[in-house]
Structure formats: structure tokens, C-alpha cells
Amino acid sequence: MIDSFLSSAMELVRSGGQVMIPLLMISVWLWSVIILTGLEIMVWAPGKPNSRSQELSMRTVRLLMEKKMTNSQKINRRILAGIVTQTTSPLRSGVQTIKLLSTIAPLLGLLGTVNGMISTFDVVAQFGTGNAKALASGISEAMVTTQTGLVVAVPGMIAGLILESKTRKIKERLESYGLGLLKRNGTARGKEL
Numbered sequence: 560m561i562d563s564f565l566s567s568a569m570e571l572v573r574s575g576g577q578v579m580i581p582l583l584m585i586s587v588w589l590w591s592v593i594i595l596t597g598l599e600i601m602v603w604a605p606g607k608p609n610s611r612s613q614e615l616s617m618r619t620v621r622l623l624m625e626k627k628m629t630n631s632q633k634i635n636r637r638i639l640a641g642i643v644t645q646t647t648s649p650l651r652s653g654v655q656t657i658k659l660l661s662t663i664a665p666l667l668g669l670l671g672t673v674n675g676m677i678s679t680f681d682v683v684a685q686f687g688t689g690n691a692k693a694l695a696s697g698i699s700e701a702m703v704t705t706q707t708g709l710v711v712a713v714p715g716m717i718a719g720l721i722l723e724s725k726t727r728k729i730k731e732r733l734e735s736y737g738l739g740l741l742k743r744n745g746t747a748r749g750k751e752l
Contacts, residue, residue: 574676574696575703578671582664582704586711588662594716596653600725616646620737632741639737643730650726654719661715668708675701 572579623642628635679697
């Protein structure tokens with residue numbers, strides 16, 4: 560069963576032409592980033608309010624805020640925004656990579672489509688329309704690469720949107736925590752934040 564699956568996969572790669580190799584590499588890279596970013600975000604799951612990653616991030620926000628806090632509400636809020644952005648940067652970077660790779664995949668599929676159609680026209684120019692097998696090869700390359708590009712891109716785009724939403728919630732949670740710190744520290748100093 561595994562042998563037949565592998566031989567089918569290899570035949571699909573062969574029929575798609577040269578563009579299939581970068582498409583497969585992008586697919587592996589894309590799913591690696593999705594899994595790693597997803598695992599990091601899962602540590603922040605709402606059902607785990609005291610997760611280690613969340614505690615470390617909140618502790619980082621608290622320590623940096625205590626270290627950098629001024630007497631100005633406006634400056635403190637800017638400092639908080641910078642700290643939260645820095646803390647969530649690895650998650651946002653993963654999401655941006657997912658979106659980028661999901662955008663590249665269909666473009667590579669389109670490149671394969673163009674290559675396949677050029678091959679088809681070359682066959683028509685050389686042999687006319689009488690060589691159905693050669694014509695089918697070019698058309699197959701065009702369709703397989705288009706299909707593969709979309710199969711790689713669509714799930715990647717969906718995963719990117721889901722992970723982006725979760726990253727935004729994490730950022731909002733850290734901002735809320737930081738604003739609470741500012742309010743407590745401002746009240747302790749006799750200031751209204």
C-alpha cells in the first residue's frame with residue numbers, strides 16, 4: 560500500500576514537471592511553520608490560563624514595564640505597546656511566513672501552467688495535433704501544477720487566518736494585562752492612568 564502511494568506520488572511529481580519540486584519544498588516548509596506556530600499558540604489556549612509560556616510572557620511584560628515606566632501615561636502606553644509587540648513577535652513572524660508561502664504556492668502553480676502550455680504549443684508546432692500523447696503530457700503538466708499550487712495554498716491560507724486570529728487574542732491579553740499593571744502602579748503613585 561505504501562509502495563503504491565509512493566509510486567503514485569512520484570508519477571504526479573513527474574507529470575507536473577520542474578515546478579513540482581519547489582512546490583513540494585514550499586509545502587513542507589509551510590506545514591512545518593504551521594505546526595510550530597500552532598504548537599506555540601496552543602500553549603496559550605484559553606483552557607490553560609496559567610500555562611508556562613503565558614506566565615513567562617506576562618512576567619516579561621511586568622518586569623520590562625516596571626523597569627521602563629515613567630510618570631507619563633502616554634509614554635507608558637507606548638512602552639507597553641512596544642513590549643507587547645516584541646513579546647508576540649515570534650508568533651506574528653510565523654503567521655507572516657505562513658501567509659507569504661500560501662501566496663507563493665499558487666503563483667508557482669501558475670508558472671507550471673504556463674510551462675505546460677508552452678510544451679503543448681511546442682508539440683503542436685512540431686508534430687501538429689496528431690500526437691495526442693505529447694499533447695496530453697503538456698496539458699497534464701499545466702493542470703497538475705495548478706492543482707498542486709491550490710492544494711498547498713488554500714489550507715495554508717485558512718491556517719494562517721486562524722493562527723493570526725489567535726495571535727491577535729494573545730496580544731490583546733498581554734495588552735490588557737499591561738494596562739492593568741499601569742493602572743495599579745498609577746494608583747499606587749496617586750496618578751490617574
